[in-house]
Amino acid sequence: xxxxxxRLIDGMxxxxxxxxxxxxxxxxxxxxxFGVIYMLNSMRLRAAWSTEFYLEQIAAQTALRDxxxxxxxxxxxxxxxxxxxxxxxxxxxxxxxxxxxxxxxxLIVWLSEQGPQIDTDKATAIDAALHIYMNRHxxxxxxxxxxxxxxxxxAGAE
Amino acid sequence: xxxxxxRTMINLSDDKVIRARLTEYLLAQTGTTWTxxxxxxxxxxxxxxxxxxxxxxxxxxxxxxxxxxxxxPYGLFAPYSALPQFAALKALEGTGVPVPKVYWWSDDAxxxxxxxxxxxxxxxxxxxxxxxxxxxxxxxxxxxxxxRQFVSALAAQHRAPWRESPGFEQFAHINEDNAALVQVKFxxxxxxRWALKPYPMLRWAMLWLRRNLPVAPxxxxxxxxxxxxxxxxxxxxxxxxLDWELVHPGDPHEDLGWAFLPQFTGGSGLVCRLVxxxxxxxxxxxxVGFKVNLQSLHFYRVxxxxxxxxxxxxxxxxxxxxxxxxxxxxxxxTQVAPVLRQISKLLQ
Numbered sequence: 127x128x129x130x131x132x133r134l135i136d137g138m139x140x141x142x143x144x145x146x147x148x149x150x151x152x153x154x155x156x157x158x159x160f161g162v163i164y165m166l167n168s169m170r171l172r173a174a175w176s177t178e179f180y181l182e183q184i185a186a187q188t189a190l191r192d193x194x195x196x197x198x199x200x201x202x203x204x205x206x207x208x209x210x211x212x213x214x215x216x217x218x219x220x221x222x223x224x225x226x227x228x229x230x231x232x233l234i235v236w237l238s239e240q241g242p243q244i245d246t247d248k249a250t251a252i253d254a255a256l257h258i259y260m261n262r263h264x265x266x267x268x269x270x271x272x273x274x275x276x277x278x279x280x281a282g283a284e
Numbered sequence: 285x286x287x288x289x290x291r292t293m294i295n296l297s298d299d300k301v302i303r304a305r306l307t308e309y310l311l312a313q314t315g316t317t318w319t320x321x322x323x324x325x326x327x328x329x330x331x332x333x334x335x336x337x338x339x340x341x342x343x344x345x346x347x348x349x350x351x352x353x354x355x356x357p358y359g360l361f362a363p364y365s366a367l368p369q370f371a372a373l374k375a376l377e378g379t380g381v382p383v384p385k386v387y388w389w390s391d392d393a394x395x396x397x398x399x400x401x402x403x404x405x406x407x408x409x410x411x412x413x414x415x416x417x418x419x420x421x422x423x424x425x426x427x428x429x430x431x432r433q434f435v436s437a438l439a440a441q442h443r444a445p446w447r448e449s450p451g452f453e454q455f456a457h458i459n460e461d462n463a464a465l466v467q468v469k470f471x472x473x474x475x476x477r478w479a480l481k482p483y484p485m486l487r488w489a490m491l492w493l494r495r496n497l498p499v500a501p502x503x504x505x506x507x508x509x510x511x512x513x514x515x516x517x518x519x520x521x522x523x524x525x526l527d528w529e530l531v532h533p534g535d536p537h538e539d540l541g542w543a544f545l546p547q548f549t550g551g552s553g554l555v556c557r558l559v560x561x562x563x564x565x566x567x568x569x570x571x572v573g574f575k576v577n578l579q580s581l582h583f584y585r586v587x588x589x590x591x592x593x594x595x596x597x598x599x600x601x602x603x604x605x606x607x608x609x610x611x612x613x614x615x616x617x618t619q620v621a622p623v624l625r626q627i628s629k630l631l632q
Contacts, residue, residue: 128480128600128617140609227482234484238491260485261628267621274619277414279612 135170139163180219182266184210187226190259194233197252201244204232230259294397296333296356299323303337305396306352310339313388317342323352330599330613331359331529333398336405349405351384354398358607360598361474361529365391366399371451372505372531373403380440382406382515382524406524408516413548413557421552426520431559432567433522434515438543439571441525442504442536455533463535464497464583471587471594478597480604485624489590492631498580500535507531510539511548512556537577540568541584545592546626586630593623 129137142163150156187207194206207226210219234256241249278284294301303323310318321338333354338347355364370389377385389401411422411430421427446452458466472490479486507514508530516524543555544564550557555564565576600617602608 128597128620129604129614133604133606134614136606137603137609137611137614141611144609224481227484230484231482231487234488234491238495256484256488257628260488261625264485264621264625264628268625271618271621274615276615279615280412280414 131173131175132170135166139166174216175220177214177216177219179270180216180223181210183223183263184219184226186259186262186266187223187230189262190230190255193255193258194252197248197255201240204236205229206233230256296354296397297325299325299335302335302352302354302396306402309388309390309395310341314341319347321347330602330608330610331355331361332364349407350387351403351405352396352400353403354396354400355529356398357393358602360595360602364399364529366401367391367451368531369528370401371449372446372528374451375446375449375505376441376444379444381437381444382522384524406516408518408523410513410516410526411557413512413550415550415557422557427558429520430517430522431563434556434558435564435567436571437515437522437525438507438510438539439568441507442502442539442572444505446505446533452533458503458533460500460503460535463500463503463533464493464587467532467534467538467587468493468497471591474594474598478594478601480597480600483593483597483620483624485628486590486593489586489624489627489631493583493587493590496583496586498535498537498577498583500537500580501574501577502536503533504536505531506534506536506538508539508542510543511545512550512558513548535580535584536572537580537584538587540564540576540581541586541588542591544581544585545588547592547623582630586627589623589627589630593620593627596620596623 142159147156147159150159184207188209191206191209194203198206207229208222210222214222233252237244237249237252237256241253244252294305296302300323303320307318307320310320319340319342321340323335323337326334326336333356335352335354337350337352339350340347353366353369355362355366357363366389370386373383373386376383384404384406386401386403389399390396391399393399422430447456468490475486475490507525507528509527510525514525514527515522516526544561548556553560555561559567569575596616596619599613600620603610603613603617
């Protein structure tokens with residue numbers, strides 16, 4: 127998921143109010159829709175993206191750090207990803223995940239620019255470790271995503 | 285009144301205001317009075333606002349159908365200029381590409397609140413690439429005929445001369461050697477504006493593009509979003525190619541790379557649910573006048589996936605910034621990872 131939890135709740139509430147409720151003909155159904163708004167607003171106050179979601183991503187980043195540590199030793203490489211410290215809240219983990227993604231992006235740029243100056247076997251191993259990480263990360267994103275409904279969204283029917 | 289003031293004062297969703305302003309504009313442009321009918325807003329797209337209406341000029345016996353397209357400052361690819369679309373559609377008139385006639389344009393936001401152009405309203409419906417579980421494929425005869433026209437229109441577009449046409453002065457520097465680089469730079473800059481967080485796979489793919497820039501066989505008008513869903517059809521005839529907001533001079537392989545995206549196959553394995561890749565390329569080569577370079581096509585497949593991922597990031601950004609509450613936007617955002625996974629597989 128790429129949008130923030132809070133903004134998604136706000137967008138869903140706004141869409142219900144502006145686009146859906148005015149077009150519902152039944153008083154009971156409109157009431158149910160307002161019930162959905164109420165529950166969404168309640169969730170907004172107490173819920174967040176799950177820490178487990180971020181912890182798996184940070185675990186993958188930490189595994190990449192462990193794989194790269196020996197390979198980049200003695201090289202002028204960018205900083206490696208960091209592990210999570212203790213029990214952290216969802217926003218803290220999200221910030222760490224994003225900071226690590228920035229470090230990994232920097233490593234990719236560095237390898238692209240410095241690759242020819244690095245020992246070939248070492249450069250190949252660094253590249254492979256980065257790809258193992260990226261594929262693990264993307265697989266995790268996919269298995270934690272719902273089945274797309276673009277046909278239904280486009281047609282307005284199941 | 286400054287342009288910025290006009291932007292903040294004119295509500296682009298207020299069709300009565302837009303209608304009154306356009307009536308004044310047409311009087312100023314033509315010197316005669318126009319009567320504009322009810323404005324119908326089409327609910328398609330995330331960028332340009334589209335209104336359809338009937339317009340009758342003083343002295344005419346019949347109204348004519350017209351389309352007004354406005355590029356709002358909060359749209360997906362804002363800030364907009366109407367000039368590239370107007371210039372491209374004008375250049376393509378009479379070339380065999382089914383396009384609406386264009387009449388007027390302006391980037392002066394003090395007129396209607398945003399850059400705009402007015403064109404002919406063409407009849408037809410737009411088949412879409414997305415299918416649900418019980419959707420059957422297209423009828424075979426219809427599919428083959430539409431496929432033939434779909435490929436033929438693209439070949440005609442890529443043959444069409446554009447350098448001498450008005451409105452392309454800003455693209456004069458584009459040549460066969462730099463066409464790919466110009467586009468890669470354009471989308472790199474967009475990435476900087478849209479991404480809310482870093483995406484390592486996207487960074488890696490963009491560096492791959494930089495290392496593998498192809499030379500174009502010619503510089504053609506590139507539609508930029510040529511696919512199923514962006515043309516109108518009536519009784520087995522394509523009546524108009526739509527949505528030219530990404531049009532630019534570039535490598536013609538770019539349109540092939542985009543049309544060949546798996547997102548538009550609807551699970552059929554066919555390009556845009558219409559035609560096999562081999563048949564597409566065979567007909568295209570016969571009509572366009574050069575051989576498709578498979579390395580260039582590979583480059584533009586990767587480029588198109590990068591562009592698609594970035595378009596999803598634009599939707600995420602627009603929604604996150606509160607410019608829209610349209611839930612199709614965060615839904616698009618969920619597709620960033622699948623697209624990056626496709627890039628990974630394509631480059632393995």
